[in-house]
Amino acid sequence: MNQHERILLLLLFSPLMLFAGLNEEINSLLYEAYGNECQIELSSISLSAGIIESIEKKCKQKFYREQLNCYTITTESGDRFTALLDNVYGKSLPITFLVVFDEQGTIDNSFIVKYRETHGYGVKSKEWLKQFTGKNQKSGFTPGTDIQGVTGSTISVRSVSTGIKKLTLLYNFIQKK
């Protein structure tokens, strides 16, 4: 293989390297939370117009895309969890986040996978995200009332809180299916 062919090959595959990068980050977060022996299966969910309309109306926030990544996690002891990956806008850029549900639809974990803004990093902190653990579709997600704020992250706090609520409602739809 000559130099030009090698460059062409790397350029062609570089976008795949990126997807791998994001998934590697997600896998790393999930392995840390559920053990290195857990099994993770990736699938994609297409949202119907009806589901989108119903959830967006309740949450007053739009879905970022009509397709979401879904990760099914099976731990070494056989417990099963489902993680949904979505994005919400912060002040100006998308925030990629992952919410993990147990089989009853209760939030078991939440993670900020990629934070593109240049300030307001407080929403990335594990301490802040812990507030969502234990919540379900009947819980309150209102910042200031149900969710503590973060100084300097007002808009990100509101976006992420609503985004997590959105996925909690969505999980309920998926379960019914």
Next chain:
Amino acid sequence: MLKNSISLLISLFLASTLSAQDDMFFEKGGNLGGYGELHYNYVKPENGETTKTLDFHRFVLFYGYNWTEKWSFKAEVEIEHNFVADDHGELELEQAYINYKHADWLNIQVGVILPSVGLLNEFHEPPLFLSVERPDYHKNIIPTTWFGNGLAITGNYKAFDYKLTIMEGLNGNKFSESSGIRSGRQKGFKSNAENLLYNARVDYYGVSGLKTGISFTYNKAFHEIDEIPFTLVEFHSTYYKDNVYAVFEYGNISYSNYEIEKSYGFYADLGYNVGGLLGINGELIPFVRFTDYNPSAVTKSGGDAEIKYHNSKWMIGTAFKPIPEVVFKIDYSSQKTELGDAKVDYFNIGAGYMF
């Protein structure tokens, strides 16, 4: 062999650059934000005339454009007091910078930027503080909004957040006993770049509800006779959890070669969100504040000069946020100046928003 190794390295660099720049969720484009605040101010001095003012104090538009997930532009234009003519009102370009985000821990800004000094200089939207007007400390000790031409490096690592700034210095000819360094800001207007200003800040937010930090600023302010070196050290902390809202900020400025040798100030807020208790949608936060500041705390001449601008103030008030981005406020305060024991009462009502 060497040639092959170099070509492989170049190939890997190109590939990694491409993949680093290609974000599956990023979409390039612009975005709009802003904030504004309307104030009613009733000022009643013990000796003097009472004034009543209705003022649309600030109208700010923020515009940003993201070319890639790493390269972006951000700008903020502000109109103060609704009208600009002669000595009335101000039209200011408070931010306008190119931003390069290499990673969470390394972000670079070049243009009109804000040094990171205290809680409000960078983020001062009305819903972010409880009083109608910004705290006196942020006028008389920290010259909020402090902006100018320069370069900043910011970043985040775990629960730490930092910012380093190198920017235009201050004009020492405009320092004063009544407001310390405030009038020395060049505001990016054909700035004298003789002596640059250095500012460093680190914040920690690893404890739920708490944000705490410290900053250090140094500059040799230019002056027609002799430069005025000064250092500003400040500490800031907020705690907002379980409906408790607490703020504390303290700042100290030390000067050399100048009539004033030291300025200092602090304030503390304590509030409680009773919205949940009263069954109200949103946050209703009654609060109390104590402020003490003295821009001329220690002077070369001493005597009355050191107590003339020493003010302390008690404030009580309430802020109501129906949603986090909208706030209505009311406060009453009584200020005492040490020299002459002069008192002034203030009553303010305000409405503000951010988006």
